[in-house]
Amino acid sequence: MRWLITGGGSMLAADVLDLVALSGEQILAPTRAELDLCDERAVRDLVSGHRPDVVVNCAAWTAVDEAESREAEALAINGHAVAVLADACSWAGARLIHLSTDYVFDGRSRVPYREDDQPGPVNAYGRTKLAGELAAAGHYVVRTAWLYGAHGPNFVRTMIRSAAERDTVDVVNDQRGQPTWTVDLAAFLVRIARSDLMPGVYHGTSSGETTWYGLAREVFTLLGADPDRVRPVPSSRFPRPAPRPSSSVLANTRCEPIRHWRTALHAAWPVMASEEARQCRSA
Template sequence: MRWLITGGGGMLAADVLERIAVTGEPVLALTRADLDVRDPRALRDFVCAYRPRVVVNCAAWTAVDEAEKHEDEAMTVNGRAVEVLADACVRAGARLIHLSTDYVFDGNAALPYREDDVPNPVNAYGRSKLAGEVAAAGHYVVRTAWLYGAAGRNFVRTMIRLAGERDTVGVVADQRGQPTWTVDLADYIVRLAQSDLSPGIYHGTSAGETTWYGFAREIFTLLGADPDRVRPIATADYPMPAQRPANSLLACTRNEPLRPWREALHAAWPVLVTKAGPQCSPA
């Protein structure tokens, strides 16, 4: 079948593209320079002309803190563009898989959030992503969280860099989540697209849980650096413009979770260190 990936220059899109390429099926990954999803006519016309069988929407405004100052711009990309894309997919007879986030929840629950729990975003980014979920109703929505990969900026690469620059690093220890490797998520997305599962909301995150602090300690350990150089701090000690959910855990009740987060990180490590370059040497 024919695939189209929007937001083709991003971290997840790179792994989705690689995963599809293995199948030998035709796939087109478009960057913002190729197709600006903020242009409704261009977006609609391209989908209708190309007529893909599956569209994986990786295009997104992901600057969480900047969204606090530019919510309408974030809403244009994460909400209104999804509405146009969803309509175009219906017209073209394409299956849409839209990526969403744990940030649609407020993080106050004690347990992991289920697919049918009522969203309640606490920041502009979360509100814009929830608008995208509403726009994609009737299609496939995959919520994920704490993504890292080889092709973009992320927490793992930041910790690798800081390990080489600082004696100690303070990392938030009161936010829980599921670090998720983009390679594992890409594989899940392709399998979902090829399945006979009904449209709806699915959660795509690694099994298990940790905190940013626990995640950082594991990264330092893999670097061969002393994990005690990572110091726990509270969210209140590291104020950011956008509020973050304390609980980012997503329950996978409609499908199996991805492999455990620590196992995935160990599998990803050779690629992550290679891509990080000489900055990966611990101080």
């Protein structure tokens, strides 16, 4: 198989690259500096020239709060560019796997959202990502959430630093979701790429659910720190431009689910802790 990964400098793309490299298959992963997804000609030329079997779109506008005041710019990347990429993949006969988000839902459901539940984003970022889902219709859309990994900034690494620098940490306890290790998600995407699953929407998050507060306590516990140093607070303590869904837990009903978030975090811990230590030494 020949692979193309857009957004090659992202945290998730790095883990997809590492996994695919083990197979010895040909892979191309241009960074944002190397491929502007808003350059329609560049996108079409790359897909037609490389002729990939699989395209994994990890490129996205992910600045949730900035999207509130710059929605047109976010839409250009999260929506319009996806339409061009999807069209190029259809022309080349490539399987497109496009990454989306739990933020396409409003967060009001008391049960996990299924793949076919009606979206209703509550912020600009969610609206632009929903536009991308519609643009990728006929291909594979994988919604994910609360990503953490060794190759980029994320909540888990922030909590590791906070435990070393602060006596107590205030963390919101009224937003529920599914912390998902990028290594697990990378394996999930590769399974879809190699499967005979039909195109459509899939949910690629860890099993189980927790709050940001619950995740922070687990990080402190793994550090050997007192988890009671993490204090629960409502989201209103940290007002932000973009509202967040209060519960965006996703149900996986269409393929093999990813393992429980706590099991995954424990498996990821040696990598996460060593990478954060390395970053601190080099700072």
